[in-house]
Amino acid sequence: MNTVLAGWERLCEGSAVARFIDINLRGIGQVMFQDNPLTGALFLLAVAWGSIAGGVPAVVIGGVVAVMVATLTAQWLHVDPKALRAGLYGYNGVLVGLALPTFLAPGPMLWVYVVLGAAVSVVAMLAIANAVKPWGVSALTFPFVLITWLLLLASYGFGAIEGTGLPQGGVVGVAVPIESNPLHLIDFLGSALHSISQVFLKGSAVTAILLVAGLAVSSIPAALFAVLGALIAVVFAHLFGAESDLITGGLLGFSPVLTAIALGSVFYSPSPRVVAYAVLGTIFTVVVQAALNTALIPFAIPTLTAPFVIASWLFLLPRQYFEPTGSSDGAA
Amino acid sequence: MNTVLAGWERLCEGSAVARFIDINLRGIGQVMFQDNPLTGALFLLAVAWGSIAGGVPAVVIGGVVAVMVATLTAQWLHVDPKALRAGLYGYNGVLVGLALPTFLAPGPMLWVYVVLGAAVSVVAMLAIANAVKPWGVSALTFPFVLITWLLLLASYGFGAIEGTGLPQGGVVGVAVPIESNPLHLIDFLGSALHSISQVFLKGSAVTAILLVAGLAVSSIPAALFAVLGALIAVVFAHLFGAESDLITGGLLGFSPVLTAIALGSVFYSPSPRVVAYAVLGTIFTVVVQAALNTALIPFAIPTLTAPFVIASWLFLLPRQYFEPTGSSDGAA
Amino acid sequence: MNTVLAGWERLCEGSAVARFIDINLRGIGQVMFQDNPLTGALFLLAVAWGSIAGGVPAVVIGGVVAVMVATLTAQWLHVDPKALRAGLYGYNGVLVGLALPTFLAPGPMLWVYVVLGAAVSVVAMLAIANAVKPWGVSALTFPFVLITWLLLLASYGFGAIEGTGLPQGGVVGVAVPIESNPLHLIDFLGSALHSISQVFLKGSAVTAILLVAGLAVSSIPAALFAVLGALIAVVFAHLFGAESDLITGGLLGFSPVLTAIALGSVFYSPSPRVVAYAVLGTIFTVVVQAALNTALIPFAIPTLTAPFVIASWLFLLPRQYFEPTGSSDGAA
Numbered sequence: 001m002n003t004v005l006a007g008w009e010r011l012c013e014g015s016a017v018a019r020f021i022d023i024n025l026r027g028i029g030q031v032m033f034q035d036n037p038l039t040g041a042l043f044l045l046a047v048a049w050g051s052i053a054g055g056v057p058a059v060v061i062g063g064v065v066a067v068m069v070a071t072l073t074a075q076w077l078h079v080d081p082k083a084l085r086a087g088l089y090g091y092n093g094v095l096v097g098l099a100l101p102t103f104l105a106p107g108p109m110l111w112v113y114v115v116l117g118a119a120v121s122v123v124a125m126l127a128i129a130n131a132v133k134p135w136g137v138s139a140l141t142f143p144f145v146l147i148t149w150l151l152l153l154a155s156y157g158f159g160a161i162e163g164t165g166l167p168q169g170g171v172v173g174v175a176v177p178i179e180s181n182p183l184h185l186i187d188f189l190g191s192a193l194h195s196i197s198q199v200f201l202k203g204s205a206v207t208a209i210l211l212v213a214g215l216a217v218s219s220i221p222a223a224l225f226a227v228l229g230a231l232i233a234v235v236f237a238h239l240f241g242a243e244s245d246l247i248t249g250g251l252l253g254f255s256p257v258l259t260a261i262a263l264g265s266v267f268y269s270p271s272p273r274v275v276a277y278a279v280l281g282t283i284f285t286v287v288v289q290a291a292l293n294t295a296l297i298p299f300a301i302p303t304l305t306a307p308f309v310i311a312s313w314l315f316l317l318p319r320q321y322f323e324p325t326g327s328s329d330g331a332a
Numbered sequence: 333m334n335t336v337l338a339g340w341e342r343l344c345e346g347s348a349v350a351r352f353i354d355i356n357l358r359g360i361g362q363v364m365f366q367d368n369p370l371t372g373a374l375f376l377l378a379v380a381w382g383s384i385a386g387g388v389p390a391v392v393i394g395g396v397v398a399v400m401v402a403t404l405t406a407q408w409l410h411v412d413p414k415a416l417r418a419g420l421y422g423y424n425g426v427l428v429g430l431a432l433p434t435f436l437a438p439g440p441m442l443w444v445y446v447v448l449g450a451a452v453s454v455v456a457m458l459a460i461a462n463a464v465k466p467w468g469v470s471a472l473t474f475p476f477v478l479i480t481w482l483l484l485l486a487s488y489g490f491g492a493i494e495g496t497g498l499p500q501g502g503v504v505g506v507a508v509p510i511e512s513n514p515l516h517l518i519d520f521l522g523s524a525l526h527s528i529s530q531v532f533l534k535g536s537a538v539t540a541i542l543l544v545a546g547l548a549v550s551s552i553p554a555a556l557f558a559v560l561g562a563l564i565a566v567v568f569a570h571l572f573g574a575e576s577d578l579i580t581g582g583l584l585g586f587s588p589v590l591t592a593i594a595l596g597s598v599f600y601s602p603s604p605r606v607v608a609y610a611v612l613g614t615i616f617t618v619v620v621q622a623a624l625n626t627a628l629i630p631f632a633i634p635t636l637t638a639p640f641v642i643a644s645w646l647f648l649l650p651r652q653y654f655e656p657t658g659s660s661d662g663a664a
Numbered sequence: 665m666n667t668v669l670a671g672w673e674r675l676c677e678g679s680a681v682a683r684f685i686d687i688n689l690r691g692i693g694q695v696m697f698q699d700n701p702l703t704g705a706l707f708l709l710a711v712a713w714g715s716i717a718g719g720v721p722a723v724v725i726g727g728v729v730a731v732m733v734a735t736l737t738a739q740w741l742h743v744d745p746k747a748l749r750a751g752l753y754g755y756n757g758v759l760v761g762l763a764l765p766t767f768l769a770p771g772p773m774l775w776v777y778v779v780l781g782a783a784v785s786v787v788a789m790l791a792i793a794n795a796v797k798p799w800g801v802s803a804l805t806f807p808f809v810l811i812t813w814l815l816l817l818a819s820y821g822f823g824a825i826e827g828t829g830l831p832q833g834g835v836v837g838v839a840v841p842i843e844s845n846p847l848h849l850i851d852f853l854g855s856a857l858h859s860i861s862q863v864f865l866k867g868s869a870v871t872a873i874l875l876v877a878g879l880a881v882s883s884i885p886a887a888l889f890a891v892l893g894a895l896i897a898v899v900f901a902h903l904f905g906a907e908s909d910l911i912t913g914g915l916l917g918f919s920p921v922l923t924a925i926a927l928g929s930v931f932y933s934p935s936p937r938v939v940a941y942a943v944l945g946t947i948f949t950v951v952v953q954a955a956l957n958t959a960l961i962p963f964a965i966p967t968l969t970a971p972f973v974i975a976s977w978l979f980l981l982p983r984q985y986f987e988p989t990g991s992s993d994g995a996a
Contacts (some may be wrong), residue, residue, distance in 0.1 A: 156837060467795060510821070623817035
């Protein structure tokens with residue numbers, strides 16, 4: 001693996017085209033925090049499978065177009081070259097490009113939306129990374145969430161863009177009985193796999209396996225925390241009596257998967273205490289996911305990865321208490 | 333009083349059990365900013381009365397369980413010992429533990445919720461205290477508000493947790509005629525007392541008197557500002573023509589009570605100008621309370637103490653203009 | 665022009681009354697970022713025309729009362745004298761004073777609201793300016809937006825204040841067909857002018873022309889960017905298929921106008937790259953305006969200038985990438 005990557009890196013040093021491809025692949029890999037072009041290639045394969053098998057090729061095309069627009073925008077804005085090469089200006093773009101064709105009907109204005117959203121995702125990344133810098137946390141996928149929410153909300157006011165895949169709006173608390181059935185083992189495994197693939201907005205076991213493979217070539221701990229996060233999410237969502245269709249579709253698990261990777265791999269010295277903390281954060285992400293599912297009902301838009309962002313910021317802000325160098329002057 | 337407290341402190345120095353009790357009592361006292369175990373004991377008595385007389389003992393049990401879980405979580409996270417001993421990691425937990433049984437139906441999963449919420453309230457306290465540190469303001473009860481909102485919103489998606497005490501969701505502006513009757517003197521006094529007791533989610537005159545006593549043993553000005561805040565809230569809510577039932581239930585006054593204590597006791601040198609500023613902030617908290625009552629209608633959750641947090645942050649951020657050492661390089 | 669202004673400045677140095685008038689006029693000018701009393705006078709004339717011609721003199725009276733209350737409050741709070749003289753504590757007040765009589769029915773409590781809102785707008789200005797100082801951006805009109813939103817939301821709970829001009833609440837996504845007709849050239853010009861005048865909550869071509877004149881006497885680039893912003897907004901709103909009535913009323917264009925002035929005049933060295941960036945930000949403001957139109961449906965309140973604030977903060981936070989002295993240590 002390392003020989004392949006080293007050869008590829010030499011190629012990139014000599015070829016602007018290869019470098020451009022490399023940056024975009026790393027951008028795709030950064031959706032799950034991996035600065036690795038092979039991971040990005042496997043993720044792209046995973047998304048292409050889910051998109052084409054699901055009969056919506058526009059989704060993967062949107063993702064590819066958007067990540068390239070984002071990279072070009074970042075170059076135009078003269079961003080820090082090191083961060084650019086690590087794919088840090090691409091991962092929000094690729095998610096915008098996957099999300100818009102997932103929720104909006106095809107048409108020429110959809111592609112104007114994809115290009116505009118991808119370009120502005122870079123501005124949002126620069127803005128939010130600046131905004132959170134004083135706290136030593138990173139922007140996570142909040143730029144993607146913010147820009148996509150704005151574009152989807154705006155679609156309700158634009159006749160040229162139709163939100164065919166958007167959730168139905170409504171009033172919270174008007175009784176909708178929850179269908180919570182006992183989970184069989186086979187549902188359980190499927191639910192966990194779909195929780196992983198829904199990080200890229202797809203419910204597909206093949207996609208999930210390719211994503212885990214993509215994580216594993218870059219970081220075994222990341223792959224393990226992804227699987228752990230999915231299992232925790234399915235168990236606790238079921239325990240809380242959540243709607244079975246949401247669980248088996250992976251729709252309560254994708255944010256916990258991301259939280260588990262983020263909390264599990266960001267701390268300096270893994271320890272039982274750190275694992276317990278990451279597990280607590282992952283469980284709480286299930287609550288945040290269910291909470292945002294409710295809170296967004298009046299707005300008729302999906303949560304995207306906002307539950308992951310909220311829970312991870314909450315659990316990452318106090319990380320000084322887990323770091324060897326952290327001084328103990330705390331909250332008060 | 334001081335002799336009793338000094339004796340108790342000596343006992344705590346020699347006994348881990350007494351120290352643990354002390355920390356939890358101070359945590360209860362910090363709900364109204366008092367680092368004093370006797371205040372905490374009186375507050376606990378006030379809540380126990382309101383809870384048991386109201387036929388919902390689960391509320392005070394929830395509060396006691398939660399404050400202890402919060403303290404243990406804080407110890408596990410190795411927080412700053414001085415802040416821990418002052419009860420700063422307990423007050424959000426006790427409020428979470430009082431609120432959940434107030435709004436949710438009894439049952440085993442309610443207690444999972446109480447323990448989870450109390451533990452995460454400490455993480456939220458560390459996170460938010462870190463987040464607001466650059467501005468020199470404190471976290472106030474925002475950790476409680478945030479975690480409880482998330483847990484309550486999530487309950488709409490969880491079949492195992494039932495929100496029997498939650499408000500009805502609806503659409504803002506669909507005409508609900510406001511019943512605003514002239515207040516008699518007796519209503520006026522009851523309204524003011526209920527405004528104080530609703531800080532602990534109870535409408536009870538006995539609870540209110542015990543709370544004021546608890547404040548007075550620690551700080552006479554705090555007790556005076558609490559009463560002043562309650563009176564201002566009732567007068568202005570009535571002047572604005574608010575619903576009489578909300579006024580007499582104390583539901584428009586608990587946030588102004590907290591604002592009055594916070595603004596009245598945080599400034600260095602009390603002066604007519606400071607008192608006028610605190611009064612302005614207290615009046616505006618009535619507006620913020622009514623505003624959040626409206627804004628949360630679509631979400632079918634209660635405001636909790638969010639109006640106090642918003643108004644107090646707004647009025648505390650410019651506090652440099654009231655401090656002798658404050659340099660005059662201001663806003664622009 | 666400069667001779668007139670120099671003579672006026674000499675007058676102000678000798679007369680407290682003239683200075684007070686000067687500060688208030690500059691406050692009105694700062695609504696569009698101009699520290700210039702003549703601009704303020706022309707803006708006041710523009711608003712007076714729109715208000716009186718529209719049959720709602722209470723609007724301009726509210727604006728005048730509010731800007732004076734704001735200035736007096738700022739003096740009472742001992743704010744920085746330089747910022748005070750530049751009108752930085754007046755522009756939020758004048759907007760509060762214009763907005764409240766626009767959306768609420770006349771009556772004695774409306775004027776209590778105007779005075780309270782204007783006074784608290786200064787506290788909010790100090791608070792938010794403090795809050796955003798670490799990022800080197802300014803408070804923009806967020807104090808106005810925040811305080812007015814709170815006052816309008818609260819009006820639904822107050823029987824003594826009636827929201828006759830507030831939008832109807834509803835559920836997002838319940839089909840409302842969008843009426844998007846081809847724009848004729850005459851509509852196009854009217855739409856652009858109304859986009860400018862709606863910055864002061866009026867749809868009036870005369871008001872718009874007076875506002876552009878007011879900008880031009882202070883800054884030709886600001887006037888040009890205002891017109892450019894209006895044209896971009898109308899073209900792109902139409903391209904996206906927005907409701908024609910909203911476009912011709914200027915209701916999708918006032919935030920883009922403000923974004924265009926803010927982004928176009930804040931950067932050190934104008935260049936084609938800066939203009940392209942400002943144009944991108946202005947286009948995106950149209951999306952943010954449509955998004956907030958949707959997002960506020962459940963709350964039954966108007967967006968005010970929130971879309972401008974959100975889009976401008978997003979595009980101003982990364983401004984280091986456009987400044988000669990900006991170091992390149994960026995986001996990551």
